Amino acid sequence: MAERTITLEVFRYRPDSEQEPTFQSYTVPYREDWVVLDALNYLKDETDGSLSFRWSCRMGVCGSCGMMVNGTPRLSCSAFLKEYYPGPVRVEPLANFPVERDLIVGIDDFMNKLKSVKPWIVRDKEQPVSEGEYRQSPAQLATFKQYSMCINCMLCYAACPVYGLQPDFVGPAAIALAHRYNLDSRDQGQSLRKEVVFSHEAVWECTFVGECSVVCPKDVDPAGAIQQEKALGALDLVKSVLMPWGSR
Amino acid sequence: MARSKNEAFWWSLFAAGGGLAAMLVPVHIIVNGIGEPQGWVSPAGIRDLVAHPLAKLYLLALFSLPFFHCAHRIRHILYDFGLRGMPAPVAIVCYGAALLSTLWAVSVICSL
Incomplete structure (x- = not known):
């Protein structure tokens, strides 16, 4: 045969x-x-x-x-x-x-966007090693674990029609990773990330097509992460109006 | 890049309008669209209800927020259709239409 x-x-x-x-x-x-x-x-x-x-x-x-x-x-x-x-x-x-x-x-654009959201744990002040590790409960881990599965494969960018039309869009994986660190109980960098994440070129550009989550090989659900960051952005607006002294 | 409070504001109206349209409009379709013609709900009772200021406020939210939801979605569709180069006129037309529609809703609600 x-x-x-x-x-x-x-x-x-x-x-x-x-x-x-x-x-x-x-x-x-x-x-x-x-x-x-x-x-x-x-x-x-x-x-x-x-x-x-x-x-x-x-x-x-x-x-x-x-x-x-x-x-x-x-x-x-x-x-x-x-x-x-x-x-x-x-x-x-x-x-x-x-x-x-x-x-x-070429992945330079993606790498620059990834870096812009500071996808690492940011601390106001690192505690000395002698004080031990930053402890985290299973429940705290569960809040962000899904988003930490991203492997930076960029399939979500290839699937995203918004990124195709608007190359300035920060994009699904970078925002999902920002969300992952914002949710991490050990992180204190949300106020640093929000200048990028709540910018016109980031969450507000997304029209929730959802193809990023469809094609993600690790089931990260970047579209869900972006929607949650939008809600946080709206909350940030309310806080900045009600408590202007507390908004950085 | 800088935080955009304008976008957060318009998206808040969009989200609230979408939530209301998804959750409450079906209720009104059943109660007012089907229930009243079928005689399950008394039209006179509905008229008494909407005379109350809180009911008028509710109706204003029910009409106005979905207008802004619609405006926000149309704005982004127009951007996708190639009008991204003129964001201010597109936004003024879309949100202006929602505002005018809201004023029209206010006049209708006040006349109830």
Whole structure:
């Protein structure tokens, strides 16, 4: 019996030799336990060594291998070929990002936005090590744990129509991470983050389309985080009107 | 980037209007839209009720906040349709329409 195959239509862009991107069709062996990333690695090893793409862990943890698979943002390490058989499978770089080469996108904008929300524990004053660790109850952990599962894969940005229309939008993952630290009982940085999180370019730009939460491979629910931050922003407004001396 | 209190204000009206529209409008559809014509609810009783100042205040919130909900949503749709370059005129038209509609609601409620 002939070996079953499946066709991959892969987005190619080599800025050193091409003005415009093209699609290149490849035929790869079809195996039920292969994911799209396996097929791409097969191509890279056996057919076309010039094909460029990011990947690392192969198990949905590192967030490196996000791509558009048949038009949907997916981690290529968890998009099984059998979901698309008999194909073809169209593989493109993440939407809404500048393409650097083939399936590799530029992530500088995302990294700058991530940094702008200070996604780390901020303390007014660090307590000395001799006083021990910052203790946290299981209930306190549960308030933010879901949002700490983000792997910065940027699928939510590729799915977000607002980010596609308005590149200044701080975006789902960055706001969800800001929310994660704002909810953390050990954190004291909410007043620092709110200048960014409650800005026009952040929560108020979101129109709650919700696709970010649909495509999130870690079930983080960034759309829910943004809505909760909007409610906190409205509360901040009320506080600043009723208690102007207490609002920083 | 700076905190936007204007956006927080308009979103608050949007959220309150959406909440009211989702929770209370269906009640009024049943009570006034179906209950009154079917004779389950007395129209005279409703008229007596809306004569009370608290009921008028309730009706004002019931009408006005969904107007602002609608205005906020339309504003963002217009931005998505390509009018992002003129935020002030779009906002003035949308929220202005909600304000005018609210004034109209006030006149209707006062006449009850």
